[in-house]
Amino acid sequence: MLLQLQVWAFVLLQEGGAIAFDARSMWNQMGWMAKVVVIALFFMSAWSIGVMIDRLIAYSGARKQSRQFAPAVAGALREGKLDEAIKIADRYKKSHLAKVVVAGLQEFRAHQLSNEIPGEEIEASKRALERAEAIVHAELKRGISSLATIGSTAPFVGLFGTVVGIINAFHGISSEKSTGLGAVAGGISEALVATAIGLFVAIPAVWMFNYFTNKLEAFDVEMGNSSSELIDYFLKRSQRTVSK
Numbered sequence: 742m743l744l745q746l747q748v749w750a751f752v753l754l755q756e757g758g759a760i761a762f763d764a765r766s767m768w769n770q771m772g773w774m775a776k777v778v779v780i781a782l783f784f785m786s787a788w789s790i791g792v793m794i795d796r797l798i799a800y801s802g803a804r805k806q807s808r809q810f811a812p813a814v815a816g817a818l819r820e821g822k823l824d825e826a827i828k829i830a831d832r833y834k835k836s837h838l839a840k841v842v843v844a845g846l847q848e849f850r851a852h853q854l855s856n857e858i859p860g861e862e863i864e865a866s867k868r869a870l871e872r873a874e875a876i877v878h879a880e881l882k883r884g885i886s887s888l889a890t891i892g893s894t895a896p897f898v899g900l901f902g903t904v905v906g907i908i909n910a911f912h913g914i915s916s917e918k919s920t921g922l923g924a925v926a927g928g929i930s931e932a933l934v935a936t937a938i939g940l941f942v943a944i945p946a947v948w949m950f951n952y953f954t955n956k957l958e959a960f961d962v963e964m965g966n967s968s969s970e971l972i973d974y975f976l977k978r979s980q981r982t983v984s985k
Contacts, residue, residue: 775902775905775906775934778899778935779934779935779938782895785898788887788891789949792884796884796953800953803960806836807833807836807837807838810839811838811967814839821978823846823849826846827843830842830843840873840876841873841967845866845975848870849862849975862975863976870968877964878961885954888953889946891946892944892947895940898939899936899940902936902939903932903935904932906933
């Protein structure tokens with residue numbers, strides 16, 4: 742059994758070395774235009790991977806902290822402790838719900854404490870919540886549009902490399918005065934490599950763009966529900982204050 746594993750490992754190492762050698766030789770045989778296309782696709786792939794990692798970390802942190810923030814702030818609001826609720830929201834910097842709720846709480850408290858600011862604290866709080874929702878939405882959406890751009894343009898960049906490879910293939914035919922496979926192999930390989938890399942870059946970008954878009958819609962719904970519940974709380978608190 743151990744001998745078989747050693748044999749398979751040796752074969753895989755030999756095949757891996759052959760693939761690496763072929764990749765290097767293919768790169769050396771590419772024209773400068775094809776190399777530019779491959780480098781451009783590499784940078785597009787690196788950018789999309791960076792955006793994916795950044796958004797995954799941001800969304801994971803927002804989800805985790807929001808689950809901790811919601812019950813904590815709900816308890817403070819049930820006891821009527823606005824200052825305590827604001828302090829709780831300030832502790833959860835990554836939570837999208839905390840960023841929205843704290844804006845409404847601060848605006849409502851400012852209207853209650855200031856004699857210079859007239860009534861209508863509900864409408865002012867509602868506007869503050871809407872502004873906060875728009876700002877948080879823009880923060881959560883940062884970089885996602887670039888995934889859509891990369892997903893839609895990478896195949897065309899790869900197609901451009903394909904066209905360049907076909908042109909090189911015909912150039913090989915004309916220069917060698919031959920129509921054999923050897924005359925067109927280099928150009929065809931450039932075309933296939935460019936197409937494959939373009940699809941390899943585009944497909945994950947499109948998948949993750951759709952995934953992040955669905956996540957963003959869920960966050961928007963959560964922020965909208967939290968804003969609506971907070972406005973209801975402000976209305977009930979204002980009615981209790983008036984009745985007193």
